[in-house]
Amino acid sequence: MGSNQLLPDKDYLVRMENISKVFGTITALRDVNFGVERAEVRALLGDNGAGKSTLIKILMGVYQPTTGQIYFENKLVNITSPAQARAIGIEAVYQDLALVNLMSISRNFFLGREMTKNLGPITYLDIRKMNEVCKQSLHDIGIEIRSPNERVGSLSGGERQSIAIGRGVYFGAKLLILDEPTSALSVAETRKVLTYIENARERGLGVIFITHNVHHVYMVADSYTIIRHGMNVGTYYKGELSEDDIADLITGDRES
Amino acid sequence: MTIKAISIKEQTSWQYQVRHLVSHSPVIGPLAVFIIIFVLLSLFVDKFFTFRSVTGIINAATLSGVLTVGVTLLMIGGEFDLSVGSMLAVGGYIFGGLAMAGHPWLGAILALLGTGILGAINGLILVKTKIPSFIVTLGTRYFYRGMLWVISSGQMLQTVEKIPAYNLLNGRLDILNDILPGANFRTALIWLLLLVIGFQFVLTRTVFGNHVFAVGGNSGAAIGQGVNVNRVRVTLFVITGVLAGFAGILLFSQFTTVRVASGDGMELSAIASAVVGGTLITGGAGSVWGALVGVLTISMLRTGVVLMQIPFIPADNFEAIVGVTIILAVILNNWLRSRT
Structure with missing residues (x-):
């Protein structure tokens, strides 16, 4: 021991x-x-x-x-x-360095791994699909969001943690x-984040x-x-x- | 009862939609400022609401508009470029010199290439030395114009010869002017609109644009997600340089003259336009549409002040009013942004 x-x-x-x-x-x-x-x-x-x-x-x-x-x-x-x-x-989730507050949930979710479509030579973001996949995959691990277009800055600390965790899980960490x-979170939020951690363990x-x-x-x-x-x-x-x-x-x- | 319940629900959702739009759309605030000022000037200033005045406002906005598109993208990415006015002059000289020697299109290509390289130098100094871009480009602002002075011996370029290239790049837009009496549109307006549409698309609908927002909003998070932040920054400086060079080409095509001092001061008015247009000075938020609205707002104020013919105030001295507008616009934009 x-x-x-x-x-x-x-x-x-x-x-x-x-x-x-x-x-x-x-x-x-x-x-x-x-x-x-x-x-x-x-x-x-x-x-x-x-x-x-x-x-x-x-x-x-x-x-x-x-x-x-x-x-x-x-x-x-x-x-x-x-x-x-x-x-x-190996996926790390840092408190202040995980998400861009001014960007939407789904743009954060796919940052650096964006989904795209092609129209001739032009490659552009498949925003509809990113929104769908983001919302669905967060839902699959027990995280409910109002809208994938919502800015991360308007979310609570616990919601932000959960989205960073959900992103790691979705991308195969x-x-x-x-x-x-959990150090900056309220008691209720801490409990939620802990359930996401247990979820990841499961x-x-x-x-x-x-x-x-x-x-x-x-x-x-x-x-x-x-x-x-x-x-x-x-x-x-x-x-x-x-x-x-x-x-x-x-x-x-x-x-x- | 049921009907009533539904209508309340619809109302709340409608209000939510409007609030969401106002706080999330970077262009609503600037547009509101523009419309308020436009209505006030139209009501109270004689001869403001005429084709002549309105086209004058738009024409005066095109050159700085082209600059401001680049400066806005760069500011969304969290950086400044104070050397755009100097690069405008460099672009004007390269294009003007070769156009006067009979090679306008070669001149245009080399002007864009040259200012693109100057932009790349700005970006590379930034990412290699980590000196803030405000300082880097404050330095290159003097350096580029100083070198231009040396190379040109301070001589202005001027010609009276009119060649077709000038008309195409920034001539009279007679198709529109013939329809609208008193209007005096120029072709540069079309280039500006194409640039605005194109770069708005790049900003909001491409991977690169997504990375620009991320680098400006939280570069640490962008690095953490594997975004090559230095490549994004250098690319933004190259775009800004090329657009400054293009503004120089448009300048020479319109006036067939360029001086070493051309474009001096435009770097600050471009930043002012970007900010009035809703771009966050700390990066991470803004739009190209907003930049266009910001440029038009400042140009409109200039025309409005001139037409007001205020006693004891020289007509050109509209700076005080622009200054107040910048601050008020930022206060309004921040207030709208905070209402999520």
Whole structure:
């Protein structure tokens, strides 16, 4: 229970092995092992500056690890850009960077993957089809929207999260990374977003839920990885530790 | 009872539709401003509501209209170009010089190519150095015009010879003028309308246009979704440069003269027109239709002020009124936008 080691009996969707990252004289990550299974919601916990976002940026291809390997679906991968991460099925949902508030839901949904039609040499957006598919596929995963033409800026924080999650699911993401998805939400909205996360798990996706607050994630997570001072303090499965124990591990009030 | 219920439902949905349209259509606000000013000037200013005045307004709006189409697209994409006035002069010189030597069409192609390259330089400096485009193009604004001064030795180009190319590019539009007494339309109006229709389509109905809105609205989200934001930005600068060059061609075709100082100041009036036309100064929202309305609004104010013949105020000095209009128009547009 609770170690930095990957378990040999698990069939991980993604495995990050012996990951270290050095920025100049600062060691941001030291020999971290981290694996997420299919249909698993993994909480990635740590205080601000602990190294959890560095770990995720390595997984997203924003940074290259100084040492260590990443395996995705048991294949060694070298992820060099967010576009490549997404091409192999890793989708990140960032709170402020996920959607364009001034654009409609359906234009956001298909941003970078627009559906088009051709009229002779002219290629143009198939807006009707994008609207239909957007509304239908959000409906399929339990998200109801008033109109796909509505601007994202007029939606609540929870609705925005759900649309970014729905987009990831529709475009075939296998691993969903959520950065503090509920930290700015009301209680009712948080509950809704958590059901979408459970929904994604039921569809077999692996989910990484990044947060510094264990209360946000304790109920929905299947397992918890705690990062402190760039090291993996330990990965624990549901029931092994109480909420308070995890909170103490995050701050270092308790050693593993 | 049932009938009543349905009618209430229809009413609410009708109101919802109108509110949705007003807050979502970037052109409704600018159009309202335009119509209000037009009605007021028509009622209270003598000789304003005549074909002569109206065509004068439209003619005066065509050159800056062509510039403003590019500047608007660029601003929706979150960038500024203060060098468009200088590129207009460069385009005018390249076209004018070759047209006077007997090669108008080669001149037109090289003018568009040349200003397209200048636009690309603007864009590449921006994406390579990350210096804000406001500063980059403030620099190239001086640099391009300074180089033009050096190359031309400050000499203006002028000719009295009229060749068919000038008539086609920006001559009298007699088909329309013969029907409408007192009208004095020019062919540049047709080019402007084609550009507006074309670029409105590009903006709202193509993948590129979708990416322009995304880059201007939230470039981080655009990058996250795999949009090549730097390519979008450089392309926008090239379009803006080519349109500035085209405005230079139209200028020379109309007046058969171009000076080193031609187009100076038009970069700011283009930004003003874009903003009056509902383009968000911070990027991510706006329309080409709105830009056209914005250009016409400012041109109409100019004509209106001249016709008012206000004592002690020189007829040309309409700047104060334009300034107030810009601010009022932005206040109105923001208010409409917030009513979702």
